[in-house]
Amino acid sequence: MPQQMSQSTDRYPINPQLLAFSYARDSAAQSGCSVLDAAFERYFNLIFPDFVGGTGLSNIWSEPKPFTVSVKVKNGECDGFPDEGSNESYNLSVSAGQAVLKAESVWGALRGLESFSQLVYQDDYNLYFVNKTEIEDFPRFQFRGLLLDTSRHYLPMPAILKTLDAMAYSKFNVFHWHIVDDPSFPYQSRNYPDLSSKGAFHPMTHIYTQSDVKRVIYHARLRGIRVVPEFDSPGHTQSWGKGQPDLLTSCYKGKVPSGTFGPVNPTLSSTYQFLNGLFKEVTSVFPDSYLHLGGDEVDFTCWRSNPNVQAFMAKMGFGSDYTKLESYYMENIVNITAALNKTSIVWQDVFDYRERIPMDTVLEIWKGVPADYRAELGRITLAGYRVLLSAPWYINHISYGQDWRNAYTVQPQNFSGTEQQKKLVIGGEVCMWGEYVDATNLTPRLWPRASAAAERLWSDEEKTSSVDKAFPRLEDFRCTLIRRGIQAEPLFVGHCKHEYSGL
């Protein structure tokens, strides 16, 4: 739902053969603009999914009038990457024979093209129409993310690329790539190839090569989507240890090593040398200005058992407070990231341990479901940190029935705090953790449930306060998704004109 929209019942026919996307004369971007040239081609196919070239069909059109979608952007930059400062606002005016789309940047133009594509519909005779429409639109939140977990299950490239396609349809703009974790390390590092050759589920078939990663970033860029990778540490790193000797803490049973390993060993300088090397590579591969460092769920049991860690604790004066050791570690890696000119995102646990972390660090809130995440929002914004909300959007959690309603009714700024604090909520993320999800069930679990959260992140909260009014809109949208080849599951009893049949 756009911020402002007025529509009339006047409708204009669109003949696929006579629809043209064009750059306005006074647009700063012109033909040759990579992002928009590709978008024009893409949206033509999305609007007319069954169009086949040729002129054979033209005589079924009573009015063979041309229809022009004219795009004007103020900022002609076409080869950069979307980032936190990107302006996604646009105006769209649809009248007889034309749609005029104006945006500050190509990223806003992409959002406008998406909206335009959703305005076009088919009647019972399969003719295309669009109604007279005026839209002024901009996102409520700057950061509208979706997390995929490619460690608990490997997601083949087509699953990731198709998710990026569907994200653009719901105006998501950040792909949070939880690329590695305990079970596997599929990222194929240039500098540390053993990480994947020993830590992936399979060293050849279950990895993301540098070329795969580039393809994801390229595919995302063309859709105005940032790619923020997460290299979660010091916990959640079992798979790292397989290819990087001495990285993990050796756990002890009594006075002897037990043969098992715990979190990253924060006491060794080799640890930070390695992480500096890895992050240097990662920040050169991923162009986004943000890097997610994880920092969640660190179990201190293994650290406590290790005599060398104990000695380090004593030397540092940490006493028996292992949260200080965790803080020490996170401070070090946040500083490494800052030195690489990247902003860190970390899970809220890092705030709970009260590390001295740069004030521009973003805290991601994942605890406190069903309702206590409000307290977390208040607590962390009170300290002046920017926050991302993901707690109510752990969409891997499923229950029987219309659980999209829970995702829809979230109010990210409804917590006790000042206006200034509310502004520190920069957005939210839908998280699809991978314990029970791989390419077989990813898409129907994500869509259209994630779209409910997407509307919450984009649209005006007052204008979208009714979940019952959202229901038919989301039902229509899920049929649109199916028409576009996205295997989106039904909300309830009913049907789409064109059912999914891509079995």
Add this chain to the structure above:
Amino acid sequence: MPQQMSQSTDRYPINPQLLAFSYARDSAAQSGCSVLDAAFERYFNLIFPDFVGGTGLSNIWSEPKPFTVSVKVKNGECDGFPDEGSNESYNLSVSAGQAVLKAESVWGALRGLESFSQLVYQDDYNLYFVNKTEIEDFPRFQFRGLLLDTSRHYLPMPAILKTLDAMAYSKFNVFHWHIVDDPSFPYQSRNYPDLSSKGAFHPMTHIYTQSDVKRVIYHARLRGIRVVPEFDSPGHTQSWGKGQPDLLTSCYKGKVPSGTFGPVNPTLSSTYQFLNGLFKEVTSVFPDSYLHLGGDEVDFTCWRSNPNVQAFMAKMGFGSDYTKLESYYMENIVNITAALNKTSIVWQDVFDYRERIPMDTVLEIWKGVPADYRAELGRITLAGYRVLLSAPWYINHISYGQDWRNAYTVQPQNFSGTEQQKKLVIGGEVCMWGEYVDATNLTPRLWPRASAAAERLWSDEEKTSSVDKAFPRLEDFRCTLIRRGIQAEPLFVGHCKHEYSGL
């Protein structure tokens, strides 16, 4: 898990080019047997999913020895349909260079071929092997069904056919086709074409033509699967009313019709004439000896409101007991079915109303989850009726995590009753109701969760009492399903050698 199986670590290579299925000399069925000829071709492709013809690969085989799967059936009937009396037992003996499969009937041979296909595996070099194995096998229950609901959502033909494929992999043998219900009537009747032209979601695209139905029955027969259609009445019939005037009861508000309709009108002779005509057609289209008549969840409100129904109640001496009217209706249609030489299956509600129904009627138990279905089993078998258990297998109900474990640990015969009563449990059904399910999410919701119930219905309960021992077996099997193109979801963290990539 077969009833009896012994395996050794001796393994024999299988060269795809030199694997041959053949009829034993003393087999009653020989080349030209439709069911087995088709199965030989099918199982070759299932065993070697990446095999491409030609002789180019043969030199990678160190031992170019032939391997023969020799099949002997005692009963040479190949052109009939599987039915309640079908014998599915088989013996399989795998030794050097050959597998000998013996079965009473072609249906048992199909089960044996499935087992053989699951014994063959690939090593790390993608060479195929099978271990020395002896299997004596037969199903624990005669009736192992799976229900699909094609009324709440229309399932395109490929979704149904693919489900039949996957059913065979788990040795299900009954497809319970809940073909119509309140929301839509997709069955295109020869004699009553208005039922679908007015009652389907769409009269052309959302129907099952006679040819579609034939194709389903044909596809199922080749896999040893019965097709039992359900025409549920007198409730769940809103869609019927659109194409069959005066079939449904007109509901009254005070003294005037409210414009809404209730269950089938049981007071009119035209009702029974129509049902006789419809069931006559249906029983000629569907060869199975069983017909499911529904009979569940009848709401009496509308009947109570209608003055003609009230008058009929008085005339019949039913007083104000509407269960008697429901009984009267069900008795009539069970008798219609009996006159057509078909056995009726009905939902347990029909027993609850104590209709006088033939003793060969099968009652399907769907109430009493989580545990009280045991009481239902005891109660209905005590009255001497045969029962089907589906209550704990409403697999459309999902919850987060490994909910297949609940389906697996069901004990269908663990209720208070005599040995004779236990024998009246003829099997069970996995039900995939369609409120929230269509072709987009059907397959990952069904598989491998339904396979857990399938093992409970086929295998010896004592030998499969450990759900933890079943876990790795089911994990392997789900990778097999993926390898066969079935989009089966993961049970937990991990990977398959060949991931699903059919996006």
